[in-house]
Amino acid sequence: SYELTQPPSVSVSPGQTARITCSGDALPKQYAYWYQQKPGQAPVLVIYKDSERPSGIPERFSGSSSGTTVTLTISGVQAEDEADYYCQSADSSGAVFGGGTKLTVL
Amino acid sequence: EVQLVESGGGLVQPGRSLRLSCTASGFTFGDYAMSWVRQAPGKGLEWVGFIRSKAYGGTTEYAASVKGRFTISRDDSKSIAYLQMNSLKTEDTAVYYCTRDRGYSGYDSWGQGTLVTVSS
Numbered sequence: 001s002y003e004l005t006q007p008p009s010v011s012v013s014p015g016q017t018a019r020i021t022c023s024g025d026a027l028p029k030q031y032a033y034w035y036q037q038k039p040g041q042a043p044v045l046v047i048y049k050d051s052e053r054p055s056g057i058p059e060r061f062s063g064s065s066s067g068t069t070v071t072l073t074i075s076g077v078q079a080e081d082e083a084d085y086y087c088q089s090a091d092s093s094g095a096v097f098g099g100g101t102k103l104t105v106l
Numbered sequence: 107e108v109q110l111v112e113s114g115g116g117l118v119q120p121g122r123s124l125r126l127s128c129t130a131s132g133f134t135f136g137d138y139a140m141s142w143v144r145q146a147p148g149k150g151l152e153w154v155g156f157i158r159s160k161a162y163g164g165t166t167e168y169a170a171s172v173k174g175r176f177t178i179s180r181d182d183s184k185s186i187a188y189l190q191m192n193s194l195k196t197e198d199t200a201v202y203y204c205t206r207d208r209g210y211s212g213y214d215s216w217g218q219g220t221l222v223t224v225s226s
Contacts, residue, residue: 033212035151042203042219043143043151048212086151088212094167095141095153 002026004087004098011104018074020101022087025068032070033088034063036081037100043086047072079105108132108215110204115220118194126189128204128217136160136182139207142189144200145219152200156207157187172198194224 004024012018022032032050035043045054047063050070060075074081082105087098114126128140141156155168157178166178177190187204201221205213 031210035213037151042216043213044216045212045214048214049210052211054212054214084150088151088153094155094169095143097143097151097153100150 002091002096004089004096006085006087006098006101008099009102009104011106012074012077013106014079015076018077018081018103020072020074020085020087020103021069022071022098023069024089024096024098026091027065027068027070027089030089030091032063032065034061034072035086035088036083037086038083046085074103077103077105081105108206110206110215110217112202112204112217112220115202115222117223117225119226120194120196120224122194123190123192124194124222126191126202126204126220126222128187128189130185130187130206133206135180135185139209140178140180140187141205141207141213142178142187143203143205143213143216144198145203146197146200149200154189154202191222194222196224198222199224 034047036046037043046061050065051063062073064071084100086100109131111129118124139158142154157166175193179188201219203219204217206215
């Protein structure tokens with residue numbers, strides 16, 4: 001099965017913009033999804049189909065896609081956005097998750 | 107409100123079996139595929155497998171790491187999805203989450219997870 005590659009960590013100051021990337025060969029052909037997971041909690045879907053935002057997710061969360069890389073952008077980062085973020089996609093064998101990125105709000 | 111509640115986790119010896127349950131409420135369970143995702147302690151998320159709705163044959167798919175050992179089933183009359191885990195290995199130790207699988211709309215609801223510890 002193929003892999004999705006994320007940076008292990010991203011740091012940003014409050015109010016700035018955080019960008020988390022996810023790379024994978026199948027991403028031009030398959031949708032990407034993003035999940036936020038805070039310590040001790042279940043993941044929460046924040047972006048689906050590359051750039052769609054579920055109801056209840058703040059507008060500061062957005063997603064984009066370019067070639068083999070998808071990006072989760074958090075504009076005007078708040079302290080509550082500190083969490084692990086996972087990208088997810090699929091291939092013919094099933095779903096696959098990236099290794100996760102820890103977002104630290106300085 | 108959509109709710110998913112996992113149960114059945116615990117401590118089990120290597121080579122033994124365990125069955126997890128995921129009880130759903132707040133939506134028409136039979137209309138949706140259901141997936142299982144696990145997370146080893148301090149590690150990332152790993153897809154385990156899923157079961158399609160009866161409308162799509164109720165068939166299943168599994169990750170290579172569990173294929174042949176794990177079986178997913180569903181009882182739509184009770185709104186429960188099951189994960190039967192056989193021949194457990196120490197590397198199966200993880201929190202197991204069930205999720206509502208909305209296909210192209212992603213895993214939009216997750217349970218709180220249940221911890222499975224495989225150890226002698």
